[in-house]
Amino acid sequence: MNIVALIILAIFTLAAALAAATLPKLMHAALSFAVAFVGVAAFYFLLGAEFVGLVQVFVYVGAVAVLVVFTILLTRTDAQKDRGFNWSGVLVAIAVFVGLLWAIFKTQSLAINLPKAEPLTVARIGELLMTSYVWPLQCVGVLLTAALIGALILVMEEKR
Amino acid sequence: MNSLIVNNIWLIPAIPLAASVLILGFGKSARIEGAAVAIAGQIIALTMSIFAFVPTLQTHGFRAIQNFTWFTFGDHALRIGFVLDPLAAAMLLMITLVGLCIFIFSIGYMSEDKNFHRFFAYLSFFSGAMLGVVISNNLLLLFVFWELVGLASYLLIGFWIDRPSAAAAAKKAFITTRIGDMGFFVGLLWLYQRSGTLLFYNNGGGCLENAGLILLGASATFIPLLIFCGAVGKSGQFPLHVWLPDAMEGPTPVSALIHAATMVAAGVFLVARVYPLFAVGAVNGVTSSLTVVVWIGVTTALMASLIAIAQFDIKRILAYSTVSQLGLMMVSLGVGGVAAGIMHLLAHGFFKALLFLGAGSVIHGCHHEQDIRKMGGLRRLMPVTFATYAIGMMALSGVPFFFSGAWTKEEILDATSHWPKSHLPYYLMLVGVVLTALYMTRQVIYVFFGNRRAASEHAHESPAIMTLPLIVLAFCAVALGVVLTPAWPWLDSYLTGHSAHFDSHLLIQSTVFVSLVLVGAGIAFGVWFYRRSGETDPLQHAQPALFRFLENKMWIDELYARTIIAFAKMLARVSDWMDRYFWDGIVRGLGALGNIFGSLTTTVDERGINAGVDEGTVGARELGRVGSVLHSGQIQTYLGVIAIGMIALLLLYAWLA
Amino acid sequence: MTSTLSILLVVSAALFCTGLLAALSRRHAIFILIGIEMMLAAANLNFIAFWRFGPQSAQPIGVMVAIFAIAIAAAEAAVGLAMVIAVYRHYRTTNVDELDQLKG
Numbered sequence: 001m002n003i004v005a006l007i008i009l010a011i012f013t014l015a016a017a018l019a020a021a022t023l024p025k026l027m028h029a030a031l032s033f034a035v036a037f038v039g040v041a042a043f044y045f046l047l048g049a050e051f052v053g054l055v056q057v058f059v060y061v062g063a064v065a066v067l068v069v070f071t072i073l074l075t076r077t078d079a080q081k082d083r084g085f086n087w088s089g090v091l092v093a094i095a096v097f098v099g100l101l102w103a104i105f106k107t108q109s110l111a112i113n114l115p116k117a118e119p120l121t122v123a124r125i126g127e128l129l130m131t132s133y134v135w136p137l138q139c140v141g142v143l144l145t146a147a148l149i150g151a152l153i154l155v156m157e158e159k160r
Numbered sequence: 161m162n163s164l165i166v167n168n169i170w171l172i173p174a175i176p177l178a179a180s181v182l183i184l185g186f187g188k189s190a191r192i193e194g195a196a197v198a199i200a201g202q203i204i205a206l207t208m209s210i211f212a213f214v215p216t217l218q219t220h221g222f223r224a225i226q227n228f229t230w231f232t233f234g235d236h237a238l239r240i241g242f243v244l245d246p247l248a249a250a251m252l253l254m255i256t257l258v259g260l261c262i263f264i265f266s267i268g269y270m271s272e273d274k275n276f277h278r279f280f281a282y283l284s285f286f287s288g289a290m291l292g293v294v295i296s297n298n299l300l301l302l303f304v305f306w307e308l309v310g311l312a313s314y315l316l317i318g319f320w321i322d323r324p325s326a327a328a329a330a331k332k333a334f335i336t337t338r339i340g341d342m343g344f345f346v347g348l349l350w351l352y353q354r355s356g357t358l359l360f361y362n363n364g365g366g367c368l369e370n371a372g373l374i375l376l377g378a379s380a381t382f383i384p385l386l387i388f389c390g391a392v393g394k395s396g397q398f399p400l401h402v403w404l405p406d407a408m409e410g411p412t413p414v415s416a417l418i419h420a421a422t423m424v425a426a427g428v429f430l431v432a433r434v435y436p437l438f439a440v441g442a443v444n445g446v447t448s449s450l451t452v453v454v455w456i457g458v459t460t461a462l463m464a465s466l467i468a469i470a471q472f473d474i475k476r477i478l479a480y481s482t483v484s485q486l487g488l489m490m491v492s493l494g495v496g497g498v499a500a501g502i503m504h505l506l507a508h509g510f511f512k513a514l515l516f517l518g519a520g521s522v523i524h525g526c527h528h529e530q531d532i533r534k535m536g537g538l539r540r541l542m543p544v545t546f547a548t549y550a551i552g553m554m555a556l557s558g559v560p561f562f563f564s565g566a567w568t569k570e571e572i573l574d575a576t577s578h579w580p581k582s583h584l585p586y587y588l589m590l591v592g593v594v595l596t597a598l599y600m601t602r603q604v605i606y607v608f609f610g611n612r613r614a615a616s617e618h619a620h621e622s623p624a625i626m627t628l629p630l631i632v633l634a635f636c637a638v639a640l641g642v643v644l645t646p647a648w649p650w651l652d653s654y655l656t657g658h659s660a661h662f663d664s665h666l667l668i669q670s671t672v673f674v675s676l677v678l679v680g681a682g683i684a685f686g687v688w689f690y691r692r693s694g695e696t697d698p699l700q701h702a703q704p705a706l707f708r709f710l711e712n713k714m715w716i717d718e719l720y721a722r723t724i725i726a727f728a729k730m731l732a733r734v735s736d737w738m739d740r741y742f743w744d745g746i747v748r749g750l751g752a753l754g755n756i757f758g759s760l761t762t763t764v765d766e767r768g769i770n771a772g773v774d775e776g777t778v779g780a781r782e783l784g785r786v787g788s789v790l791h792s793g794q795i796q797t798y799l800g801v802i803a804i805g806m807i808a809l810l811l812l813y814a815w816l817a
Numbered sequence: 818m819t820s821t822l823s824i825l826l827v828v829s830a831a832l833f834c835t836g837l838l839a840a841l842s843r844r845h846a847i848f849i850l851i852g853i854e855m856m857l858a859a860a861n862l863n864f865i866a867f868w869r870f871g872p873q874s875a876q877p878i879g880v881m882v883a884i885f886a887i888a889i890a891a892a893e894a895a896v897g898l899a900m901v902i903a904v905y906r907h908y909r910t911t912n913v914d915e916l917d918q919l920k921g
Binding site (some may be wrong): 013036047060085 | 826
């Protein structure tokens with residue numbers, strides 16, 4: 001794999017994510033949030049998990065990001081800017097990052113060479129979903145149904 | 161029948177006592193029934209007494225005893241019993257017969273009183289108790305009945321409960337006799353301690369029999385003297401005589417029954433009963449205890465006679481006369497003439513009751529007037545009363561040959577003249593005889609002779625129900641005179657157990673002449689001195705200071721008031737002070753202590769415990785408030801804390817690894 | 818010693834921390850959800866990285882987990898956003914500092 005592509009993609013994604021976290025205007029933040037996910041999907045493509053990448057695009061960018069935009073639109077207040085920025089959060093984030101870095105570099109067994117990858121076909125994933133992972137599949141189905149109903153109930157107009 | 165009664169001698173006091181309870185149960189409205197029950201009870205008692213008397217005549221030295229055990233405590237037992245001997249039988253007869261006459265008299269005398277039934281209940285109660293005294297074979301049982309007699313006396317003296325003077329007199333009687341009874345009780349205890357038994361006669365083991373008397377030892381002088389204290393109180397001897405004249409506050413039948421015939425006789429009876437105790441170790445019939453008895457008797461007899469001369473209340477004269485005669489009886493017992501003393505007691509019972517009932521008749525006829533200065537000339541207005549009263553007066557004065565009092569007085573003077581120790585009592589008794597005749601003459605002249613004064617204007621003779629007992633008693637007074645002639649000293653032998661025979665020699669003796677002269681002199685002088693008595697007494701006119709001294713009872717009551725009663729009052733005041741300030745102070749102090757403790761507890765509780773708990777709770781609340789800072793309710797805070805926690809765990813892992 | 822895997826892990830860590838930053842430091846309620854989604858994405862990236870660089874077994878476990886994680890994340894996002902809307906309707910605000918009813 002190409003390290004350079006990796007690095008460029010990483011910078012792109014992280015920039016978008018940072019923008020999503022810090023932009024004062026809500027719409028801008030939401031849209032850069034979508035862009036960040038596109039970057040993540042690209043990562044998946046790079047790593048050979050194409051199906052996951054596509055799912056990522058469909059679900060995250062196509063559904064979640066749109067949902068976020070819709071929610072912002074539905075919860076408009078007069079001042080569309082998000083006022084105030086909590087700097088203690090930055091500290092916490094940096095602390096966590098440092099901790100994670102330390103954990104990563106402490107680990108010995110990460111120096112592995114890229115093994116030969118067997119391409120993963122969609123047929124294969126589908127076959128797995130229907131045999132070994134059928135139970136999780138069903139549960140996720142139920143979960144999605146429940147989430148759907150729950151969300152509907154939450155946003156239903158209160159009866160007067 | 162005789163032996164039945166003799167074996168159940170306890171029935172004789174029980175019948176009147178039961179009658180008393182029955183009458184009280186009937187209630188206020190049953191007047192006739194109450195009187196009927198009382199009289200029936202008395203008649204039954206009289207009948208039984210006659211049946212009990214007869215066997216004692218037949219045998220010499222008769223003594224029937226029933227002893228039984230009352231209760232046991234450990235090894236000891238208290239045995240009580242009843243005795244029937246000549247002394248007891250004669251007393252039974254006198255008490256029931258005199259009592260019956262007085263009961264009948266009371267129906268007339270108390271007819272207007274609204275507490276009629278209560279009077280008869282108390283009279284029956286008294287009668288039962290007195291009969292119990294007479295037949296007791298145990299000193300403790302005698303004491304029990306003695307106290308009951310005292311109680312009956314208290315109830316009867318204070319019968320008119322709405323009169324404060326009557327209540328005071330009853331109280332005085334009870335307290336004065338109580339003082340005597342204290343001595344009696346101490347003597348009783350001492351006797352029990354020395355001789356181990358209180359039974360009088362117990363087949364040789366009783367305290368009056370030889371075996372018991374030997375055990376007394378040196379205390380033989382003091383025990384009888386202590387018992388004599390009780391007799392002094394009950395029979396009104398000096399110095400405890402003060403209650404008897406005041407006891408005249410009670411109705412006249414009460415005065416007749418209790419303070420003439422029976423209760424006061426109990427003291428003399430007691431001395432006669434425990435005479436063996438007095439006579440222990442006698443030398444020529446003289447012991448120190450008997451000597452004391454003689455001197456007290458002499459003092460009493462003389463003193464009372466002197467006071468009687470200066471009294472104006474018809475009943476008080478008779479009361480002092482009783483005191484004097486009782487003194488005479490005590491003298492007789494003291495010099496050894498036990499039989500003589502008891503004979504005089506029996507005779508005295510009859511004629512003194514007669515005199516009191518006669519006085520009651522006079523009072524009733526003069527519409528409840530009791531001052532003799534307001535009476536006079538009642539001889540024609542109340543003939544029956546006058547006749548019976550004169551008989552009684554002559555019996556008391558000792559007019560010889562036909563009247564009982566004479567013979568018995570003869571016997572007493574005879575015995576006194578032969579006393580080895582001293583002849584002074586004899587001479588003083590002779591003076592007493594003169595004085596007796598004198599004051600009785602004075603009374604009769606004042607009341608029945610002379611001009612009519614205030615109250616006798618509207619006087620009338622009493623109804624038959626009242627004069628009938630008078631006649632019966634007068635008859636008895638004369639009959640006893642015939643029966644008791646010294647020519648036939650059967651009573652003497654009866655009482656002492658010696659044999660007797662008729663001897664006309666004894667009829668005429670030197671002492672008869674002496675007493676005839678003295679009595680005659682007394683009456684004659686009295687008639688001459690008091691012939692023109694009116695509102696003022698001639699003696700009062702002649703010797704005002706002496707008269708005032710005698711009229712005020714020799715100031716003895718006042719002396720007692722100043723000394724003993726004042727002392728008692730002071731003790732009462734001291735006790736009151738102690739109670740009010742000392743004991744009360746202690747109690748209040750303890751209360752204050754409790755208060756202090758309480759306030760201390762409160763302070764500790766409030767300042768200490770409450771404050772501590774409050775501080776604790778405040779601290780807890782502060783801690784909670786501090787702790788709840790973490791619960792800000794803000795999601796971002798929670799999330800941040802989670803992240804920090806994760807880092808901390810990581811660091812921990814790093815440090816441990 | 819950096820390898821490709823390390824770089825990937827660092828990237829995913831950075832993404833995670835950015836997501837944390839977004840969740841912690843913005844006032845609007847939406848951003849908490851955005852942050853959570855980013856954190857989930859970072860975790861997914863970790864899974865895929867380890868699948869790629871680990872021993873290739875018969876079953877591509879990492880991929881399956883990542884697929885399911887995406888599905889679950891989507892469900893959670895839906896519910897969360899519905900909640901934000903509901904809260905906005907009730908309290909008329911989306912400022913998380915004002916949503917402190919659970920204080921204390």
